[in-house]
Amino acid sequence: MTDSAFWITEPTSEVVQGAGAGGNGLIWVGHGSATIATGVNYGPVRVTVDARSQEPSLDLEDWEEVVEVSIHFETDEADLESMGGAIEEEPQEMPLSAAGPGWYRLRVHARGRDEGAEAIDIDIDADPVEEYLIQSWPTPQAPEIRHKTTDTHGAEVRART
Template identity: 35%
Template sequence: MDDGGAFLITGLHTGAVGFSVTVADHDPGADTDGYEDIVEISFKSEAGQLSLYEWGGGDVHELPTLPTGPGWYRLRYHAQNMGEAAEVGTSDEVIDRYLLQIWPQDESTPRAVKSTSGQLAYWRRPR
């Protein structure tokens, strides 16, 4: 996004999702065995700090300070059971889970590391 934000999609429309974040000083490696879909983008942090905002005015989650301060980072977003959660729509039980990995890396092209659920194709199609 142009305004310094990244929008992370979940399968579940409303309810609880499993969500983990790791911040590292190097590429931690994708968890290709534990997740169905994995995508990466570059992200420029002007402040050297990131926060996660829940959709609809929910809670704000402060993340650890970025290891090299302001600059370019890579965001790798892993998703599991996103399709099943999208079919359910609303649940207080965790159906889908996500892992966001963040590390310093020069700006580079977005890429799909793994796509097996059909959800990635759905969200990548032209709108």
């Protein structure tokens, strides 16, 4: 992971430019892509992907930020990418759009971003201080939902213009 973000992309995607200011402070959606803001500028993060056929139950208890957005995928090949860094135990394929082309919901959970933002440099081999859970399921487009927004880093990102 680098540049305070990692991405969900598919082969036909256009990565969101200028993400990292305003909005919900966690995820920005573009055409077949989404940018997820991290606290750490450079270093490892732990990411778990949970692809479902229908909406999973909502769990807010152990997370500092939880935001849900709609995204349209044109393929069944959406996966995670980082630029020059590492997503711990990066899977070869992420099943985010496994049900095929169409509209999906992404529910992104985050914790540890405040600790990540305070760290100057995190060794690439160190244990991640930030953790993310990305749930996806096919469903019609719907408005963004900010289920929980409690970390300081997210508040600072939301305040940027």
